[in-house]
Amino acid sequence: MRIVSLAGGIGGARFLRGLRAAAPDAEITVIGNTGDDITLFGLRVCPDLDTVMYTLGGGIDEEQGWGRAGESHTVKAELAAYGMEPQWFGLGDKDFATHIVRTQMLDAGYPLSAVTEALCARWQPGVRLIPMTDDRAETHVIIEDERGRRAIHFQEWWVRLRASIPARQIALVGAEQAKPAPGVIEAIGAADVVVLPPSNPVVSIGTILQIPGIRDALEEKTVVGVSPIIGGAPVRGMADACLTAIGVETTAQAVLELYGARLLDGWLVAEEDAGVRLDGVRVQARPLLMTDLDATTAIARAALELAG
Amino acid sequence: MRIVSLAGGIGGARFLRGLRAAAPDAEITVIGNTGDDITLFGLRVCPDLDTVMYTLGGGIDEEQGWGRAGESHTVKAELAAYGMEPQWFGLGDKDFATHIVRTQMLDAGYPLSAVTEALCARWQPGVRLIPMTDDRAETHVIIEDERGRRAIHFQEWWVRLRASIPARQIALVGAEQAKPAPGVIEAIGAADVVVLPPSNPVVSIGTILQIPGIRDALEEKTVVGVSPIIGGAPVRGMADACLTAIGVETTAQAVLELYGARLLDGWLVAEEDAGVRLDGVRVQARPLLMTDLDATTAIARAALELAG
Numbered sequence: 001m002r003i004v005s006l007a008g009g010i011g012g013a014r015f016l017r018g019l020r021a022a023a024p025d026a027e028i029t030v031i032g033n034t035g036d037d038i039t040l041f042g043l044r045v046c047p048d049l050d051t052v053m054y055t056l057g058g059g060i061d062e063e064q065g066w067g068r069a070g071e072s073h074t075v076k077a078e079l080a081a082y083g084m085e086p087q088w089f090g091l092g093d094k095d096f097a098t099h100i101v102r103t104q105m106l107d108a109g110y111p112l113s114a115v116t117e118a119l120c121a122r123w124q125p126g127v128r129l130i131p132m133t134d135d136r137a138e139t140h141v142i143i144e145d146e147r148g149r150r151a152i153h154f155q156e157w158w159v160r161l162r163a164s165i166p167a168r169q170i171a172l173v174g175a176e177q178a179k180p181a182p183g184v185i186e187a188i189g190a191a192d193v194v195v196l197p198p199s200n201p202v203v204s205i206g207t208i209l210q211i212p213g214i215r216d217a218l219e220e221k222t223v224v225g226v227s228p229i230i231g232g233a234p235v236r237g238m239a240d241a242c243l244t245a246i247g248v249e250t251t252a253q254a255v256l257e258l259y260g261a262r263l264l265d266g267w268l269v270a271e272e273d274a275g276v277r278l279d280g281v282r283v284q285a286r287p288l289l290m291t292d293l294d295a296t297t298a299i300a301r302a303a304l305e306l307a308g
Numbered sequence: 309m310r311i312v313s314l315a316g317g318i319g320g321a322r323f324l325r326g327l328r329a330a331a332p333d334a335e336i337t338v339i340g341n342t343g344d345d346i347t348l349f350g351l352r353v354c355p356d357l358d359t360v361m362y363t364l365g366g367g368i369d370e371e372q373g374w375g376r377a378g379e380s381h382t383v384k385a386e387l388a389a390y391g392m393e394p395q396w397f398g399l400g401d402k403d404f405a406t407h408i409v410r411t412q413m414l415d416a417g418y419p420l421s422a423v424t425e426a427l428c429a430r431w432q433p434g435v436r437l438i439p440m441t442d443d444r445a446e447t448h449v450i451i452e453d454e455r456g457r458r459a460i461h462f463q464e465w466w467v468r469l470r471a472s473i474p475a476r477q478i479a480l481v482g483a484e485q486a487k488p489a490p491g492v493i494e495a496i497g498a499a500d501v502v503v504l505p506p507s508n509p510v511v512s513i514g515t516i517l518q519i520p521g522i523r524d525a526l527e528e529k530t531v532v533g534v535s536p537i538i539g540g541a542p543v544r545g546m547a548d549a550c551l552t553a554i555g556v557e558t559t560a561q562a563v564l565e566l567y568g569a570r571l572l573d574g575w576l577v578a579e580e581d582a583g584v585r586l587d588g589v590r591v592q593a594r595p596l597l598m599t600d601l602d603a604t605t606a607i608a609r610a611a612l613e614l615a616g
Contacts, residue, residue: 041409078404078406079405
């Protein structure tokens with residue numbers, strides 16, 4: 001069986017661990033979100049790709065959900081001693097090495113997809129991880145504060161401001177010009193089923209869907225989604241702040257409608273959201289909390305079963 | 309009083325600590341060797357500039373003589389886990405931050421001299437540290453082994469091979485096109501005295517002298533050198549391997565002749581080398597071992613006195 005999954009960061013990565021366990025013999029291709037990417041201290045940082053890679057490769061800080069286990073922060077402290085900004089983004093010493101390798105390879109002319117493959121050669125995530133695009137397309141957020149209306153990088157809004165200032169608009173800058181990375185459209189075309197993890201529907205899955213060609217390719221396939229909203233609240237993270245920004249309610253029903261029946265064939269919701277429905281989409285309710293690997297594997301198995 | 313000093317790495321940096329103590333009210337400008345510079349993992353590393361900066365700024369690993377005190381090596385270990393080469397160059401986590409700052413500034417368009425000034429704003433070395441040039445000019449060594457005759461970067465010969473394979477030739481690639489960094493010629497012109505520390509006469513001082521314009525400017529000034537050779541052996545390091553490569557004996561006499569009477573006005577040698585002489589150069593013998601700051605300060609004071 002060939003499975004394609006789109007993934008953001010923490011939630012997506014944890015779901016993928018369950019998906020891998022639910023379908024141990026499947027070829028799984030993960031199309032990773034790179035809208036969160038940012039250049040810090042001259043180094044290219046791809047938070048979502050790394051979270052997937054570290055999580056599936058056994059290197060993740062389990063409690064935090066991102067970054068490396070047993071991490072130290074010497075480089076960051078030294079950069080601060082030099083007065084270097086920003087200091088609000090958490091970069092550990094082990095993590096720095098990943099960004100140094102990536103930046104060196106990008107500067108040498110390798111596309112991000114080739115760099116990601118090279119990094120994964122060490123981590124052996126058990127899936128094929130491809131960035132949504134090799135082109136630069138970063139999410140920016142329009143906010144309005146005492147300094148007026150302005151656009152800031154998604155990471156500044158998400159990490160520094162903790163989404164505390166309402167987003168007036170969320171835009172993937174460069175989306176129109178971006179092309180799917182090599183292998184993305186081919187993997188979707190060859191897939192028996194596509195699974196959308198309970199990642200952020202706006203700045204993770206929604207970002208991937210904005211890369212020209214990806215949504216069209218997905219609409220031809222059997223796509224099953226796992227709701228990231230349980231009983232009106234995000235499973236984790238601040239998806240509500242993102243949904244509000246694009247005028248969508250924080251409900252499993254609203255996210256189902258956001259994705260729509262052209263994209264989705266099945267929608268897995270939590271038991272408290274059993275009433276959700278949309279013409280053309282099979283909805284099934286079951287426990288959706290990814291409390292441990294067994295629970296997550298059961299969710300992934302249910303998603304595959306819903307695909308038929 | 310205005311003093312200019314040329315400096316390589318460990319030996320030069322230690323001497324400068326004595327010079328600063330010997331002339332606490334002097335304006336000291338240090339012209340640093342950048343022939344040892346190398347790009348590793350996409351980061352620009354300037355070992356001699358950093359050794360001077362860390363030593364005078366109180367951040368040096370005193371025992372080792374280079375790198376930062378209390379250093380850790382997480383980034384390097386992670387790069388090794390990714391299979392990244394080279395692993396023979398010692399880069400600590402604190403040190404990595406310096407190279408990250410430098411590389412980011414260079415990529416942003418700042419010349420190395422401006423970057424060095426910015427880094428020194430943190431370290432407050434008590435001297436003005438200027439790289440010999442803002443241009444790329446790196447020392448390469450011609451060796452001959454079972455793979456034939458070939459050129460390798462100085463650092464590969466020095467650090468990886470520990471100078472164990474004889475150097476057939478030592479060349480500063482790019483020297484002819486290099487210009488002295490802004491301030492270098494001006495500082496020499498304004499100097500009351502120029503002091504050459506007991507740095508390597510070939511790959512440290514000799515490199516600086518190869519940048520067009522610097523030797524000419526020095527020949528107009530009162531220049532006093534401290535012999536890096538005591539009783540036929542280098543004070544420290546492997547200067548003998550470099551001297552042999554350019555056909556010069558490892559003696560205080562031979563290095564005096566290498567520098568020559570056009571450059572030097574005074575030459576400080578160890579007591580066992582009291583017989584050394586050259587027309588036009590005042591030679592003085594005294595203890596030259598830099599065993600501690602007091603001994604080093606006394607050597608620097610003697611050098612200044614020899615200048616008259």
